[in-house]
Amino acid sequence: MSVHTRQHPTDTTTVMQIVGPAQNCRKVVKAIERLGFAVHEESVPWERIYPESSPGTALRGARYREGLTQRQLAEMTGIPQRHISEMENNKRSIGRKRARILAEALNLAGYKVLL
Secondary structure (H helix, E strand, O other), X not given: OOOXXXXXXXXXXXXXXXXXXXXXXXHHHHHHHHOOOOOOXXXXXXXXXXXXXXXXXXXXXXXXXXOOOHHHHHHXXXXXXXXXXXXXXXXXXXXXXXXXXXXXXXXXXXXXXXX
């Protein structure tokens, strides 16, 4: 019989990201190190890992996640299907007004991911 004897690391550790004034950075690092936390210097912004990411890619991904065709999304939003195609292929900018409409139709938490 196999017995699970080791906990998965994510069960005992956590990752935090802290935002605050730059002048207090050293103080914060020292304080959290005393509590057993370590500064992870190897993290990089997602934009550097996925440079091909774009508003069009985000739109296509959100539409795919919802299981919608471009035509169905066009009917839901009133945005012409060809415009949705052009936005997904980064040939047309989405714009704030349309980003809000699309984000609501695609159940996105915020519209800024589409800008």
